[in-house]
Amino acid sequence: MSRITLSNLAHSYLPKPKTPADYALKEMDHVWQDGGAYALLGASGCGKTTLLNIISGLLRPSQGRVLFGETDVTDAPTAARNIAQVFQFPVVYDTMTVRENLAFPLRNRGRDAAYIAARVDQIAAMIGMEAMLDRKARGLTADAKQKISLGRGMVREDVNAILFDEPLTVIDPHMKWELRTQLKQLHREFGHTMIYVTHDQTEALTFADKVVVMHEGRVVQTGTPEELFETPEHTFVGYFIGSPGMNLFEAEVEGNMARVMGHPVPLSASYPAARGRVQIGIRPEFVQLADEGLPAIITRVEDVGRHRILRGEAFGQPVNLLLPEEIPAAPGPAFLRLAPEKINVYADDWRVLPVGARRAA
Amino acid sequence: MEKSWNNRAWFLVLPVLALVAFSAVVPLMTVVNYSVQDTFGNNEFFWAGLEWFEETVTSERIHAALGRQVLFTAIILAIEVPLGIFVALHMPKKGFWASLCLILMAMPLLIPFNVVGTIWQIFGRVDIGLLGRTLTALGIDYNYTNDWLDAWVTVIVMDVWHWTSLVALLCYAGLQSIPEAYYQAAKIDQASRWAVFRYIELPKMRGVLLIAVLLRFMDSFMIYTEPFVVTGGGPGNSTTFLSIDLVKMAIGQFDLGPAAAFSIIYFLVILLISWVFYTVMTNLDREDRP
Missing domain, CATH: 3.40.50.300 (P-loop containing nucleotide triphosphate hydrolases)
Structure with a gap:
């Protein structure tokens, strides 16, 4: 061996x-x-x-x-x-x-x-x-x-x-x-x-x-x-990992603030200026419905047992949410709140490290 | 599903029955007819019973021909089957060379039998043939027209040249159907080349080998044209195989009765041996099952 x-x-x-x-x-x-x-x-x-x-x-x-x-x-x-x-x-x-x-x-x-x-x-x-x-x-x-x-x-x-x-x-x-x-x-x-x-x-x-x-x-x-x-x-x-997979939004990132089509999305860390196509990614588990945030339209609610999958659209891109059973949800317009500490930033598909962070071995 | 029972369905078999009757049964019956009658010309026939059959079974001349026939078939099977497998194993698997090989291998199969005979008849002649003259020039005493061993060697080499391709092509088709994963698994299992042949290639070729052996057995047991063209059955009677003997009897001497009895026994022998081959080879297969 x-x-x-x-x-x-x-x-x-x-x-x-x-x-x-x-x-x-x-x-x-x-x-x-x-x-x-x-x-x-x-x-x-x-x-x-x-x-x-x-x-x-x-x-x-x-x-x-x-x-x-x-x-x-x-x-x-x-x-x-x-x-x-x-x-x-x-x-x-x-x-x-x-x-x-x-x-x-x-x-x-x-x-x-x-x-x-x-x-x-x-x-x-x-x-x-x-x-x-x-x-x-x-x-x-x-x-x-x-x-x-x-x-x-x-x-x-x-x-x-x-x-x-x-x-x-x-x-x-x-x-x-x-x-x-x-x-x-x-x-x-x-x-x-x-x-x-x-x-x-x-x-x-x-x-x-x-x-x-x-x-x-x-x-x-x-x-x-x-x-x-x-x-x-x-x-x-x-x-590929996770069901449904990660949500991705085209964004501009400056320091610890991302903008998705002009809407501010706070990040938990500061990022260096990235080149190429910049996206922010977040798992459906960490997206919540809120009173304000990213505007989206929920088109479908799927009950899969212990939780529900909400499928919708934001800025012309599909978006998925994973919500616990007890939270009420219905199709229609909604606002999304993305948990800042769960957001990853990607430039040309590869993850961008926050300032001062080191890549895990 | 409930199936209805109706004996009139048998009428649907009638066309096939009629066809088979005309193509096989009726012509065969004329042979059966001749085999039990005798004639002294003028198209007058007399009942002869089993006399011709007795004559055939006891004829020493036919025994000798049968012996030569069995020996010939055994020799060419013993050469062509292993050689065919060997050739198939060493043919390229794909690409330009595979196609070229296939075409070259198919060539002898496309040549009419009497042309094959003529080719070898001339090829082996000591006065003008390339093979005959070369051998003579090398100091080898070769002459298929007056030495029985030379005649046999020539006829056997000719048959091997003509028909090994068939065995090789059938085996090649069998080998091509083996998925690559089997060879990969064998490499992983560290199997030797012999083990790959014994446990992967041979079992997968078994079906086509059965067909190859049956075809080669039947064809060689009925061989007529090629040895007839090359040696005419000689020297003496040394290459007079069953068909040659039969044709001499039926057409040469016009002994229709004995020739018909001979034909029927000949046919039954081929049927019997084919059945034995088939049963033995398929049972080898079945022995594997619990």
Whole structure:
């Protein structure tokens, strides 16, 4: 087990990439700490799978290095990297039994029979397939097959990392929750580095200690779920994490005062003069109805149980509010009050730090 | 849903029945008809019972032809199937070279049988053929017209040249249907090249291999044109396979009765062996199920 470092890494599927748009992965430096449970979150096609395949060696990056600990493995084949990876769709060896499937990676590494038997039983218990061990894998259902794939991913104890590429897509919701819990437990028990790719934020937030958000081939933020919620570093994170996503308003910012189409919005800190397209962002949770403030029109009230989502429009842009059940709300004109300490300022989509503040590591 | 029961639905099968009757059953019946009769010319026929069948089953000449036939088919299957798989595994998967390979591989399949025979007949001749003259120049005593081993080698090499492409193309299609994720998973699981073949590629090719083996078995067991053009069944009777023998009997000697009995037994043998192949190969498949 070791730390995984991606240094100056970029990848393009084209033989001669020219513009940045030709790159599936834009240049990045990233470190996966040894033993971390990471979720790699992002929309479909943002480069998540590409990144995983580069780590496992299925793909050679167009530029940059991959380091395991201090060793450069950029040119090492997959087999030499000792990585486990589970794919989105189940891959089982049809002609083998479930037991042989689970034992396969161990057998390929030449482990002795007694160890393999014990380990396979252990994994079978974990994925709940003890009863089916001697059945051929061919006739099984998709989610049973995916459980075998997961089991094969977890069966080796000495791997450098386990990579999961949206592994629970084909699994039914109840089993999904259970397997995710199993994975977390496995992580606590063995301390493997785990990278879990998903586009489902609930899945990401429940599984991981650290969430890595990718957008258009870039890592835009790495942080705890709380950090992603409180201080999204990029407007995409604000929009992607949280339901509904962050509200954004075009604004001019001067010191500790923002103006949205001339309406003053006080901020809790002072900001340096920002260049480019300036926006202020605030989570729907921190927007309230008030007697004065930003004028808006509420168009819809959705009751979702413990709270209500108010959807509306302000200055031609959609705006969402999340209000507790007991506060009365009805469609029509309204004024919005934004909690100053919850407002983030963005210039060209990236967060602007208040004067004197330092970025969290 | 409640389904109504109406026997008149069988009338819908009639057109198919009529078609099959005209295309298969009626012509076959004429053969059956000849097989139980004897004639001394003048279009007069006499009932002969099973006499021709007995003659066929006990004929040493036909036994010898059957032996040669089985040996020939066994040899070409043993060469073409593994070679076809090997070629398919090493063909490029996509791009320009894949298309080029496919076209080149398909070429021999597009050449009419008697042209294939003619090509090899000339190619192997020691006086004007490229192959024959080259071998002679190298000091190898090769002459398919008077040495039985040379004749066999020529006929087998010709068949391999003509038909390995078919096996390769079928296997290639089977290989193309394997999702990339299987190969990736195998790399992750640190599977050897042999394990990838044994546990991923071979199982996925099984269906097309069954078709390939059946087609090659039937075609080679019925082979006529190519060896007839190259060797004419000789030297002696050494390359007289069943079809060649049959045609000699039916058209050469005009022994319609014995030839008809021979045809029926020939047909039943092919049917039987095909059935055995099919059953064995599909049962290998089913054995996997609990």
